[in-house]
Amino acid sequence: MTIEELVIFFARIAGSLPVVRWAFAGAIIAILVDFSDLFMMNLLNLGGLRDYQAFDKLADIAYMVTFLSVALRWSGTPRNVALVLFTYRIVGVGVFELVAWRGVLLFFPNLFDFWFVLVAGLMHFKPNYYMTRRRAAFWIVVLLALKEFQEYVLHWGKWLDNYRATDVVVDWWHAITGLS
Numbered sequence: 001m002t003i004e005e006l007v008i009f010f011a012r013i014a015g016s017l018p019v020v021r022w023a024f025a026g027a028i029i030a031i032l033v034d035f036s037d038l039f040m041m042n043l044l045n046l047g048g049l050r051d052y053q054a055f056d057k058l059a060d061i062a063y064m065v066t067f068l069s070v071a072l073r074w075s076g077t078p079r080n081v082a083l084v085l086f087t088y089r090i091v092g093v094g095v096f097e098l099v100a101w102r103g104v105l106l107f108f109p110n111l112f113d114f115w116f117v118l119v120a121g122l123m124h125f126k127p128n129y130y131m132t133r134r135r136a137a138f139w140i141v142v143l144l145a146l147k148e149f150q151e152y153v154l155h156w157g158k159w160l161d162n163y164r165a166t167d168v169v170v171d172w173w174h175a176i177t178g179l180s
Contacts, residue, residue: 002047008037009059016063023070023120030063031113039169053102057093060110064089067116077131078119081140085112102155109151114143 001009015033019026037056041048064086071082092108118139122129131139173179 002050004041004044004046004048005050005055007044007046008040008055009062011040012037012059013062016066019063019066019070024117024124027067027113027117027120030066031117034060034063054097054100057096061090061093064112067112070120071116074119077133077136081136082112082115082119085115088112105155106148106151109144109147111140111143111147114147115140118143 012033015036016030017026018029037059041052068082068086071079071086073079074082089108089110089112092105092110095108096102096104119131122131
């Protein structure tokens with residue numbers, strides 16, 4: 001691994017740890033840190049990331065395991081769905097590694113993240129909400145629609161492949177402020 005890969009990987013691990021203490025807020029932090037690697041790889045010059053997609057999927061496992069450790073403390077439908085979705089995503093990452101084609105991720109969307117954030121948010125903001133199988137099915141359909149769109153944009157359509165994260169922020173800043 002390059003030094004840059006190590007720095008980003010350890011940042012991703014550190015960013016996943018708050019979820020163990022604060023499920024909802026920690027999940028938001030972990031996801032933001034997950035996105036931060038797009039900025040770090042643009043700003044650091046410590047050897048680069050040789051294969052971003054493979055690196056990202058490996059680094060995702062760090063926060064997914066912390067999410068799973070929290071989800072294992074849940075009971076009933078939320079826990080069972082989390083286990084199935086985690087397993088499905090791990091299988092998908094394995095298939096992605098075998099075939100080395102990003103499009104495969106459209107068939108193995110990471111619903112586990114969305115499910116975790118939903119359940120952690122409900123537990124935090126609506127602790128009396130009872131997740132029945134019927135409600136879980138409804139939420140899975142909603143989350144799947146959102147996640148498939150995201151997976152399409154990122155991995156099938158590759159709409160963002162020609163952009164650097166830092167350039168997007170600078171362009172937005174110029175558009176909002178009118179400053180060049």
